[in-house]
Amino acid sequence: MKKSRRQFLGMTAAMGLAPTIKANSVQNLFKSNQVEKKLKILILGGTSFLGPHQISYALNRGHEVSIFTRGKTIPKIHEDLFSKVEKLVGDRENDLESLRNRKWDVVIDNSGRKTKWTEDTAQLLKDHVDYYMYTSSISVYYPFVGNDFSESRSLVTEIPKDVSAQDKPTYEYGVMKAMSEIATIDAFGADRSLIVRPTLIVGPGDRTDRFPYWLARIEKGGDIIIPGGRDEVVQYIDVRDLAEWMIRLLENKTAGTYNGSGPAFDMTTNAFVHGIHASYNSSVNYVQIDDLDFLQENSVIGIQPWVIQLPQYAGMSKSDNDKAISADLQFRPLSETVKATREWWYSDAVTQERRDNILTSERSFMNSEKGILEKWYRRKN
Numbered sequence: 530m531k532k533s534r535r536q537f538l539g540m541t542a543a544m545g546l547a548p549t550i551k552a553n554s555v556q557n558l559f560k561s562n563q564v565e566k567k568l569k570i571l572i573l574g575g576t577s578f579l580g581p582h583q584i585s586y587a588l589n590r591g592h593e594v595s596i597f598t599r600g601k602t603i604p605k606i607h608e609d610l611f612s613k614v615e616k617l618v619g620d621r622e623n624d625l626e627s628l629r630n631r632k633w634d635v636v637i638d639n640s641g642r643k644t645k646w647t648e649d650t651a652q653l654l655k656d657h658v659d660y661y662m663y664t665s666s667i668s669v670y671y672p673f674v675g676n677d678f679s680e681s682r683s684l685v686t687e688i689p690k691d692v693s694a695q696d697k698p699t700y701e702y703g704v705m706k707a708m709s710e711i712a713t714i715d716a717f718g719a720d721r722s723l724i725v726r727p728t729l730i731v732g733p734g735d736r737t738d739r740f741p742y743w744l745a746r747i748e749k750g751g752d753i754i755i756p757g758g759r760d761e762v763v764q765y766i767d768v769r770d771l772a773e774w775m776i777r778l779l780e781n782k783t784a785g786t787y788n789g790s791g792p793a794f795d796m797t798t799n800a801f802v803h804g805i806h807a808s809y810n811s812s813v814n815y816v817q818i819d820d821l822d823f824l825q826e827n828s829v830i831g832i833q834p835w836v837i838q839l840p841q842y843a844g845m846s847k848s849d850n851d852k853a854i855s856a857d858l859q860f861r862p863l864s865e866t867v868k869a870t871r872e873w874w875y876s877d878a879v880t881q882e883r884r885d886n887i888l889t890s891e892r893s894f895m896n897s898e899k900g901i902l903e904k905w906y907r908r909k910n
Contacts, residue, residue, distance in 0.1 A: 564780050568592045571633040571658070573621070573650060574640030575614075578734045579664065581606040582772035583637065588613055590776065597621075597628060598640075605878040606734040621646040625653055635660040635779045638713070647709040651716035662723040662779060663713040667788060669726060671703040672696075673844035680726075680786045680852055684710070696841065710786070720784050725775055728790035728848055732768035732866055733873035738887055740765070741874050743805055744867060745887045746895060750811030752902055755802055756829045758819040763801045764846040766791040767866045774858045783856050788848040791860045804863040808871070818905055827901045829894075 570587055574580050575596035585607045587594050595615040604611055617627040621640065628650070636658045641647040651661055669684045684707035688700045706726075714722045731740035746753060771789050778787070796804075799817075806813060818824060821839070830839075850858065873879065887893055 564590050564592075566780075568634040568779065569632070570594050570776075570779070571628075571631075571636040571654075572596045573636065573638045574598060576602040576604045576611075577639075578606075578736050579730065579768055579772055580639050581610070581734065582732075582769050583639075583776060584610055584614060586769075586773045586776050590780075592776075595633065606873070621650065625649060628653060630657075632657045634658070635662065637662045637664065637775065637779070638709075639664045641709050642705070644705055644708040644712055648712040648716075651713050655716045660721050660723060660779060660782065660784065661713050661717045662725065662775065663710055664775075665706045665710050665724050665726045666702070667726045667728050667790065667845065667848050668699065668703040669707040669710065670844070670848070671699055672841035673847075674841065675844060676847075677849075678788070678844050678847050679849040680788060686711075699841075723778055723784055724786040725771075725778075725789045726787065726848070727771055728764045728766055728788070728846070730768050730771060731765050731870065733869045734768060734878070735870065738883075740870060742887055742894070743802070744871055744874065745884070747802070747806050747813060748809050748811055749888070749895070750813050752814045752816055752899070753802075754829065754898055754902065754905075755799060755815050755817050756819075756824050757798050759797060759799050759817060761798045762795050762846045763798050764790045764792075764796075764848060767861050767869075769869075770858070770860050774853070774856075777857055781857075785852075785856075787853045787856060787858075788850050789853060789858070790848045790850045791858070792863075793850070793854060793860050801863070805867055808864055808867040816902060816905070820908075823905065823908065827897075827904065829901065 568587075570592050572580055572583060572594060573596075575584060575594075576598055580596070581604050584594050584596070588610060593615075594613075595617055597617045597619060599620055600616070600618040619625055619627045621643075633654075636650070636654055638647060638650065638661065641650075641663060647663060654661065667678075670678055670682050671685050685700065685703040686707050688697065688704055692700055710724050713724065729739065735741060766789055770791065774789070799815075802815065818829070824830060825839075874884070888895060890896070
C-alpha cells in the first residue's frame with residue numbers, strides 16, 4: 530500500500546469507517562477454526578494485557594494453551610477462559626522446573642523483562658519447542674532519530690556513558706529488549722525465531738491510562754488541549770489486532786522480525802482525536818498547542834498515546850509496518866477500539882479509584898488543564 534493512499538484513507542478510517550482494503554478487512558478479522566494444524570502453545574506470562582487476548586484467539590482456533598506465571602496476577606480480561614488453559618507456576622528468575630522435559634510447538638515470550646530471563650528460557654526450550662516468539666518493542670530503535678524505522682534499523686545495544694538521568698531508563702529498556710531479541714535468535718536460529726516489536730498498545734485491559742485518558746477527557750467535553758503540531762503522526766495498535774496477528778504468524782511459521790504498529794495509514798494526531806470524538810456526543814473546543822517549550826514547561830508530555838516530538842522521540846510514531854501488513858497484520862477501525870475500551874473501562878475490571886485518578890485526583894491532568902490554557906492564552910496575547 531502506497532503512503533499516499535494511506536493518507537487519503539486516513540480521516541475516513543479515523544472516523545470509524547472501514548475502507549475496503551486488506552488491512553481493515555473486517556470479515557477476515559474473526560476467522561476461527563480454519564487452521565490445518567492445531568498447535569500446542571506455551572505463553573510465558575499470559576495473565577496481564579496482551580496474553581489474555583492471545584489465549585482467547587488461540588483457543589477459538591482450536592489450539593491448546595499452557596501459561597507459565599508466578600501465579601500471582603488475577604486476569605481481568607477473558608477470565609472465564611483460564612479454566613481451559615494449563616497453568617504452570619514458577620519464576621523466571623530462579624525456578625523454571627515446570628518447563629523442563631516438556632514439548633510445545635511454539636512459545637510466546639510476553640514476560641521477558643530481563644535479558645537473562647529470555648536467555649534461560651530460550652536455552653532450556655530450544656530442543657523442545659519448534660518456534661520461539663519474543664515480544665519486543667520499538668524501543669530497540671531508541672533514540673528515534675533519522676528516517677529509517679524499518680526492521681533492518683540498527684538496534685540500541687549499549688547505554689551511552691554520558692546519558693542523562695532522564696534518558697537512562699528508556700535506554701535501559703531498549704537495550705534489554707534488543708539483547709533479548711539477540712538471545713532468542715542465538716538459541717533458536719533465525720529460521721525458528723519470531724520477533725515482534727509493538728508500538729504503543731491500546732484497547733481493553735490497557736495497563737496504562739494513556740488511551741483511556743482521551744476517552745474520559747473527550748466524554749467530559751469542554752476546552753481540550755491537543756498537544757503538538759497538526760501534522761504530527763500517531764501510531765498505536767489495538768491489543769486484539771496484535772494478539773491475533775501473533776497467533777497467525779505462529780500458525781504460518783512466519784519466522785522473522787516485524788514492527789507491530791498501526792494503523793495502515795499515516796494518521797495525524799488531530800485525526801486521532803477527532804476519530805475518538807466521533808464515538809461521543811460531547812461538546813468540545815479543541816485548542817492546538819504546538820509550542821514545544823511551553824508544553825515542556827507545563828508538563829504536557831506523555832498524556833497521549835503518541836509522543837510529543839522531542840528530538841530523541843521524533844521518529845517514535847514512524848515505524849515501518851509494510852512488512853507486517855504483508856504478513857497479514859490487520860486493523861480494526863478506531864471506533865471499534867474506542868467502543869471495546871469504553872465497555873471495559875466502565876466494567877468491574879476497572880476500579881472506581883482508577884477512573885477517579887483520571888477524572889478528579891490531584892495529579893489528574895484534567896485538574897491542571899484549565900490553568901495551563903489560561904497561561905497559553907496570556908502568552909498568545
